Amino acid sequence: MQTIASRPKVVVTADGRGVVGHAGTRLLTDLADATGLTGGFGDALAVAGRRAGGHDPGRVALDVAVMIADGGRAIADLGVLRAQPELFGLVASDPTAWRALELIDAAALGRLRAARAAAREIAWAQLCETRGALPASTAAGRDVPGLVLDIDATIVITHSEKEHATPTWKRTFGYHPLACYLDNTREALAAILRPGRAGSNTASDHITVLDLALAQIPDPHRHGTDILVRTDAAGHTTAFLHHVRSLREHGLSTCFSVGVPITAPIRDAIGHATAWIDALDTDGEPRDGAQVVELTHLVAAHVLAGYPAGTRLIARRERPHPGAQLDLFDTIEGWRHQVIATDTPIGGGSIQYLEVRHRGHARVEDRIRCGKNTGFGRFPSRVFAINAAWLELALTGQDLLAWTQHLLLDGELARAEPHRLRYQVLHVAARITHGARRTFLRIHASWPWATELATAFARLAALPRPAT
Structure with a gap:
């Protein structure tokens, strides 16, 4: 009789520290910064006297787009990013995110589109400079x-x-x-x-x-x-x-x-x-x-x-x-x-x-x-205007994935569909440590795509930035 190897027995506790999930998703947030998309969204939704629960509505919208790119299907999925402030910073609560989406009327939608176009121009310039064309x-x-x-x-x-x-x-x-x-x-x-x-x-x-x-x-x-x-x-x-x-x-x-x-x-x-x-x-x-x-x-x-x-x-x-x-x-x-x-x-x-x-x-x-697996296969609200805003943020999430692949990845990962990209790169766990006044994101050495992920972060840091 063939002996089937058993899995190692584990003892589960809920007291771990310094461990984060979805570490590769940090590529998307930082790439949004590097292309000016974060700032563009902030300017697009900077309505005088209107802030969503003390949060910048543009940053909230950007976090929703990142969450969608990461595979989220509902506003509640922001909780995955919110639970890891050491990796993603302060992320708005669900009610605050809903209020931010309510601010996006037809005029604001036009400004978000203009911000996407401006970020795309930077992303394409970076792509032409780093990859040739x-x-x-x-x-x-x-x-x-x-x-x-x-x-x-x-x-x-x-x-x-x-x-x-x-x-x-x-x-x-x-x-x-x-x-x-x-x-x-x-x-x-x-x-x-x-x-x-x-x-x-x-x-x-x-x-x-x-x-x-x-x-x-x-x-x-x-x-x-x-x-x-x-x-x-x-x-x-x-x-x-x-x-x-x-x-x-x-x-x-x-x-x-x-x-x-x-x-x-x-x-x-x-x-x-x-x-x-x-x-x-x-x-x-x-x-x-x-x-x-x-x-x-x-x-x-x-x-x-x-x-x-x-x-x-x-x-x-x-x-x-x-x-x-x-x-x-x-x-x-x-x-x-x-x-x-x-x-x-x-x-x-x-x-x-x-x-x-x-x-x-x-x-x-x-x-x-x-695309249906990245945002617009399911619309979260009964209100048409909110769903139209969600669709625009879903397009933004898809762009972030495409820019990440073309600017930061090579080979099969550069051509992978979103499900595979999330499974192998975005959803990886890592440990956060601190030393020499710096924060380190340490991916386990045995992870098959650890080198590709570290290389992507290095390329992201080296991307040419627009003059300010």
Whole structure:
């Protein structure tokens, strides 16, 4: 019989001293200081004569954002930070945090967004100085020039009555936020909280989110840099596409790549297409059983009449995998079809490249899944304005995680999803000791990621700071 080693027996007491948990989360608070985010939030919420229980409302909001990044799902989770003042300083009580969130009206929300943009400019400058450049989005095994913005919506189910929570098109109940992520860095640039009944293809909402996202991009990168805007078929409205095109009049080099519903004229064009060529995988190799073709010259003239000039249609067909849901047209043809519209001109890449470039938009689903695990999968209040503020702080928490990974970490940790990052780095325990007028945070030498964590703190201390 095999002998199973038993765990060592332990005696549990509640009298330990000098031990702290969530030691790696200190990276987030200090990075907020290093990028000017803490001070920016303080200025944004510095309402004359209004302080939340003696606490600076901006600092309270920042602590909530850090708590969300750390995996907190409710205001009560601030207790984890509050219980460790030797590591996180004085953290507001739950009632004080609620009062601070109540101060965030529409005007304050705008100031918080401006503070995030200012901190992002510093973070990007630090990234360019320490790592050489911003990361590039990739498609077909090559870098996509410039910046790639992905817009998508998601359903957040609520299990209690909340202001503006309504039935959704999926026959659930809750909210329907619309968000924009930067594919290059995984940053959560912008999002708006919408009632559950909000339409998937509401052009005005897409325009609002895009404009908020562009306002988050520092001027040196917003002007003179190619900006690709990607959406699924929900973004396929001529009003939105014309807005993307109109941004060129303001000095932005924008173009779009959006999914297209397959209507009868498009099905007719697909039926007449003969110049199919092999599609590509994400690594740039031919994809077995998939083909692409340009439809621009095959569709009836009225189909493209409302689009911005130069819009092109590209179709992809692929043998369906078992269990794929097909419409009648796909069932008859024996292929699964997808169509995209883009205004990238001829010469901006082969149709194979443009099609696989658009398929990279699917990564936004991972961003949103991680976002729901970082704040906006659950809204804490019955009041819509507080939930909108919570959403903005959730975006802030996601940015702090992205900046931490790009500025301070390497290898797998720099690419890890939030759950793994918390489990291996942020939630580590450590001992606090004092000596030579300094405070030491001592991570156990046997922790597998102790060296990476110590290196991250060293890099944080060495980050260039903005001139004051």
